Amino acid sequence: MRRPAPTSLPPIGRVPGFRALIGMSLLGFAGYALLLPAAPLWAVRGGADEGGAGLINAVLMLATVLTQTTVPWALRRIGWRPTMVAGVLLLGLPSLLFAVTDHLPWLLVLSAVRGTGFAVLTVCGSSAVAALVDGPRHGRAIGLYGLSIALPQLVLVPGAAWIAETLDFGVVFALGALPAIAVPFAARLGRCLDRLAREDTPAPDESAAPGRGRALRGLVVPALVLLAVTAPGGALLTFTPQLAGTAGVAALGLLAFTGVTALSRWAVGGFADRYGPSVFLAPLLALCAGGLVLCAWAIADGGTRPVLLVLGMAIVGVSYGSLQNLTLVASFAAVPRRQHSTASAVWNIGFDAGTGLGSLVVGFVAAGTSFSVGLLTTAVVCVVAAGAVLVVPVAGGARGPRPSA
Structure with missing residues (x-):
């Protein structure tokens, strides 16, 4: 069912605080993207096997997920500004310490600290979208926010391995500290959101809003869908430098994956606002499975078919990017405004749990069998x-848009 398109609204980019959100996200995810493929390679150089390399990002995501459960509480008790400033510092500064050691136990500790900061960045970022922008335009706002997340990955995930091997791992680790210089953006955005939180009163339609337990149940399916698609996404981001055979093929595959992800997450926003997210979920999951089968075929028998691998990764990227937007729109639609930070936390837990599980499961399956079998499992x-x-x-299907709070 077609949704009515919102009219007479100011451009999203001019909403107070939105540009600061974009600046914080660009720098924060730049540091995240650089170490996502580079840290496992650094662990391998230090003597770790495929399973140990997979643990790097698995621990990062475990710490992220555990911390994400506490971020809504921190926002209520401490406030947006100090919470976000602490988050970008925790994400950025530990990157500098990676250059000191390549021993797996220390790398896992540093990854856990980075995961704590990443949890703050992710929950606060998506919560800020819902707090700054009216409900009928959540899809498009999430699309723009998604570009600020995906563009650093588009450039830096494919380039991280090349920088490390051509220049030096130390260059990667220095650039991985970029989130720390996002402090001014985090502080500015935090001031804006703290002011909105003081001024906010429940909308009239929230007097009959569902209870917390019922609202949380409405978030389960979007989170599980997201987990299902981010598991193979996390595996590809982590292991493409190892399964592609050459640095050139790895860079091309990651460029295709991250580029299509960025475009898909942005482009699907208008469709989500107009038609609702639920109609797209199952077809995109099926498309992701098809792309993964193609990737598995491309690396079967210990060889690499570069064209098939790049094509398969691009197909997976369509689903990976689109479902990030659609499941977040569905999560916000499932709860009243005052529970948007909870919806953001649950959504991000699904995202990061999937990324971590993908790295862990595919890594250990590959250690016992092959990467091809690992991808087929996802x-x-x-x-x-x-x-x-x-x-x-799934919430946000055939019904019209939520009233602007």
Whole structure:
């Protein structure tokens, strides 16, 4: 069912605080993107096997998920500004210490600290979108916010391995501290959001809003869909430099994956606002499974078919980017405004749990069998999730947009 398009609204980019959000996100995710493929390679150089390399990002995401459960509480008790400033510092500064050691235990400790900061950045970033922009334009606002997340990954994920191997790992670790210089953006955005929080009163339609338990149940399906697609996404981001065979093929595959991800997350926003997210979920999960099968075929038998691998990664990127936007729109639609930080936390837990599990599961499956079998395992998860979406209704489907709070 077609949704009415919102009219007579100011451009999203001119909403107070939105540009600061973009600046914080660009710098924060730049540091995240650089170390995502580079830190496992650094661990391998220090003597770790595939399983140990997978643990790097798995620990990063475990710490992220555990911290994300506490971020809504921190925002209520401490405030937006100090919470976000602490987050960008925790994400950025530990990167400098990676150059000191390549021993796996210390790398895991540093990854855990970075995960704490990443949790703050992710929950606060997506919560800020909902706090700054009116409900009928959440899809497009999330699309623009998604570009600020995806563009650093588009440039830096494919380039991280090249920088490390051509220049030096120390250059990667120095650039990985970029989130620390996002402090002014975090402080400015925090002041804006703290002011909005003081002025905010519940909207009239929230007097009959669902209870916390019911609202949380509405967030489960979007989070599981996101987990299903970010598991293979996390595996590709972590292991492409190892499964591609050459640095050139790895860079091209990651460029295709991150580029399509960025465009898809931005482009699907208008469709989400107009038609609702639920109609797109199952087809995109099925498309992701098809792309993963193609990737697995491309690296079967110990060889690499570069064209098939790059094509498969691009197909996965369509689903990976689109479903990030759609599931966040569905999460915000499932709860009243006062619970948007909770919706953001649950959504980010699904995202980061999937990324970490993808790295962990595919790494250990590859250590025992092959990367091809590991990718096929995640394809099965996508197919199962697609079937579940067809059975269980998702918020934000056929109903109209939520009133602006």
